[in-house]
Amino acid sequence: MKGESTTIALVGQLIAERLRDHYKLDPLPLLEEAGMDPKLMELPGARYPRAAVMRLWEIAAKKTNDPCIGLTTGYQIRSTSYHALGFSWLSSYNLLDALHRLARYYRVIVTIPLNVIIEEHDDSYSLEVEYPDPKYPAPPIALDSFLSSIIRLCRTASSESFRPIKAEVDHEDFQHAAEYEEVFGCPVEFQTGKTMFWFDKQSLIEPLPGNNLDVVIGNDRVVERYLEVLDPDQVTTEVRKLLVTLFPTGEANQQVVAQRMARSVSTLQRQLNMEGTSYREVQDEIREQLAAEYVREGKYSLSQVAYLLGFSDQSNFSRAFKRWKGVSPKEFQAEA
Numbered sequence: 373m374k375g376e377s378t379t380i381a382l383v384g385q386l387i388a389e390r391l392r393d394h395y396k397l398d399p400l401p402l403l404e405e406a407g408m409d410p411k412l413m414e415l416p417g418a419r420y421p422r423a424a425v426m427r428l429w430e431i432a433a434k435k436t437n438d439p440c441i442g443l444t445t446g447y448q449i450r451s452t453s454y455h456a457l458g459f460s461w462l463s464s465y466n467l468l469d470a471l472h473r474l475a476r477y478y479r480v481i482v483t484i485p486l487n488v489i490i491e492e493h494d495d496s497y498s499l500e501v502e503y504p505d506p507k508y509p510a511p512p513i514a515l516d517s518f519l520s521s522i523i524r525l526c527r528t529a530s531s532e533s534f535r536p537i538k539a540e541v542d543h544e545d546f547q548h549a550a551e552y553e554e555v556f557g558c559p560v561e562f563q564t565g566k567t568m569f570w571f572d573k574q575s576l577i578e579p580l581p582g583n584n585l586d587v588v589i590g591n592d593r594v595v596e597r598y599l600e601v602l603d604p605d606q607v608t609t610e611v612r613k614l615l616v617t618l619f620p621t622g623e624a625n626q627q628v629v630a631q632r633m634a635r636s637v638s639t640l641q642r643q644l645n646m647e648g649t650s651y652r653e654v655q656d657e658i659r660e661q662l663a664a665e666y667v668r669e670g671k672y673s674l675s676q677v678a679y680l681l682g683f684s685d686q687s688n689f690s691r692a693f694k695r696w697k698g699v700s701p702k703e704f705q706a707e708a
Contacts, residue, residue, distance in 0.1 A: 446517030485648030577698030
């Protein structure tokens with residue numbers, strides 16, 4: 373499957389279980405028709421070609437005559453379904469932290485260009501899901517599954533009462549609008565030209581009952597090793613490694629990184645864009661990860677942490693930290 377986009381095999385398992393348990397259909401013939409070996413579901417970290425999973429979704433929708441099968445299947449997700457990313461999610465400091473982790477490590481789930489964009493507003497946060505490459509569109513069924521899995525994981529990590537403010541979905545309601553509102557727990561607008569959730573700010577920044585930075589760090593490392601094995605030549609991985617060493621030197625800029633990688637800046641930009649990210653996003657992600665570790669450990673002053681991460685001063689670092697975690701470094705350290 374080298375060079376081919378893939379999906380983690382446990383997604384196939386969720387579909388198979390839904391077909392068997394809810395629709396009373398034998399999933400094995402359908403898996404065979406889609407070209408998927410069911411034995412892969414038993415292997416940790418195994419993957420299917422994404423094209424095969426898309427065929428299975430199509431076959432499942434046709435056999436069940438249910439255009440919303442993705443919505444209900446994704447909601448059956450378990451913490452193990454997304455490899456170590458699921459455990460990192462449950463142990464994150466807050467849901468904002470967990471959603472940033474999803475944006476950073478989504479390739480565990482599927483290796484296509486995907487943007488998970490989190491933005492802060494006056495009294496809310498928005499999360500937008502965007503598929504930037506027209507070669508890899510998101511069929512409504514697969515998109516619904518991803519969206520409902522996000523809500524399920526949020527509730528698993530926080531409480532069953534967790535609800536977005538509203539949802540916007542870039543496809544029709546298939547005459548099942550009430551079902552979408554029941555699963556998401558909020559009003560849903562359809563055919564809006566974009567796909568996003570809106571969340572109350574407090575619901576995302578409240579510390580989670582299971583937050584444990586040691587567990588997060590351990591599972592994040594498992595995820596990173598998994599992604600390196602999955603795609604050892606990925607440019608994003610190489611950029612991350614370089615940034616860790618360059619931050620304290622004050623030279624962690626795109627020109628220096630491109631030079632170290634024997635590329636022009638424009639070539640580096642293009643390659644990162646093909647992997648669904650940008651230099652600024654990668655820089656922000658690795659800074660966020662290291663910042664949480666340094667602040668939690670308490671071995672360095674905040675001014676030293678700012679220096680280690682290449683910030684010009686402590687105030688810039690503190691503003692960035694609050695954007696990442698929703699709280700100041702001192703509040704985060706006290707909670708930890």
